[in-house]
Amino acid sequence: MTFTDTSRVAFKMFITANARGTPLNNFDILRGLVLARNQILTDEDINLVFDNLFAQATLTMDQLIGKKDSGQKNKQIDKFISDSLSIYTGERVSKSGCLGVLEDKINNIDTQEGLFSFVGYFLSYLKKWQMIVELWPRPGGMLEHSRIAYSQSQVPQHTVLYTAALIAEWTEAQLIELLTIIQCFVMRSLLGGTESPKEWYSTVPTIGYRILNPQGRTRDDILTSLSQRFEESQHNPTDAALAATLSAKQFQLNTRTQKGALVALFHALDGARHFLSSGGQHIKVERLMPYWDWRFM
Numbered sequence: 205m206t207f208t209d210t211s212r213v214a215f216k217m218f219i220t221a222n223a224r225g226t227p228l229n230n231f232d233i234l235r236g237l238v239l240a241r242n243q244i245l246t247d248e249d250i251n252l253v254f255d256n257l258f259a260q261a262t263l264t265m266d267q268l269i270g271k272k273d274s275g276q277k278n279k280q281i282d283k284f285i286s287d288s289l290s291i292y293t294g295e296r297v298s299k300s301g302c303l304g305v306l307e308d309k310i311n312n313i314d315t316q317e318g319l320f321s322f323v324g325y326f327l328s329y330l331k332k333w334q335m336i337v338e339l340w341p342r343p344g345g346m347l348e349h350s351r352i353a354y355s356q357s358q359v360p361q362h363t364v365l366y367t368a369a370l371i372a373e374w375t376e377a378q379l380i381e382l383l384t385i386i387q388c389f390v391m392r393s394l395l396g397g398t399e400s401p402k403e404w405y406s407t408v409p410t411i412g413y414r415i416l417n418p419q420g421r422t423r424d425d426i427l428t429s430l431s432q433r434f435e436e437s438q439h440n441p442t443d444a445a446l447a448a449t450l451s452a453k454q455f456q457l458n459t460r461t462q463k464g465a466l467v468a469l470f471h472a473l474d475g476a477r478h479f480l481s482s483g484g485q486h487i488k489v490e491r492l493m494p495y496w497d498w499r500f501m
Contacts (some may be wrong), residue, residue: 228301229278231265234326237310242319257323264330287327287364291412297406332370336363343465361404362386365430368415378423385427389434395449396441403437 235258242251269280282299286413289297289305297305313319369382393403407430414426421429434440441449 214219229281231281233303235304237306241310246316290409291368294409295411296409328371361408364408365412368412372415385431393439403439
């Protein structure tokens with residue numbers, strides 16, 4: 205047990221000296237650093253506004269993540285914070301690297317209003333993320349789902365870019381164009397034999413940051429830069445290579461994700477909207493993205 209004279213030191217100890225106690229997730233660290241910084245700036249030991257904001261965020265995350273053991277729950281929360289922090293900073297932030305980045309950003313905020321704005325960003329990201337996870341609302345087919353088969357526990361990286369666009373209040377047409385560009389690259393790369401995870405490590409933070417901070421760029425400019433980035437990717441097969449793959453009677457699929465994508469592709473051509481069953485395992489083929497039209501591949 206450690207006794208301190210101020211809440212600032214208490215929060216600092218909570219973050220840095222808790223390794224042998226209950227595991228902290230990145231949201232715990234965010235909350236502790238914000239409250240510690242607020243105490244430094246205002247001498248407030250308690251702030252009901254912050255308390256309510258963090259309580260609301262905790263409730264929403266509990267609803268989304270559900271009843272899971274603390275380890276699995278913390279992993280998902282850590283991923284959520286790292287994803288949202290990556291597009292906030294414009295650089296990839298790993299789950300284990302959040303502490304240093306959060307501490308740097310929060311310690312450079314000089315007003316309570318700045319702290320409220322910082323916390324407000326994460327709450328806005330959380331609300332938009334909740335809309336995506338719950339696939340609501342669906343005005344005019346905006347959230348027509350992808351037929352790319354991801355496991356239900358996985359949140360694909362394209363949802364991070366989509367969340368940024370929702371925060372920036374992109375129009376329905378712009379959202380659909382964003383998802384169409386992403387879907388084209390994902391499907392081409394999967395059928396070409398690669399899942400291109402490394403492409404997302406740099407693409408998501410860079411493009412997500414531009415969406416949130418256009419700095420004179422139009423949304424069409426951002427969409428064009430994303431399209432060009434994918435087109436020039438080493439993971440994007442040529443049209444000739446893709447045509448040869450699809451025309452072959454048999455071709456190699458190395459992972460379950462690739463197999464699921466192929467099943468999803470044929471499923472999309474039929475326009476079906478339900479679960480497929482394969483070998484006793486249910487593969488969810490309806491995911492976020494517009495309906496895939498093979499004619500514009």
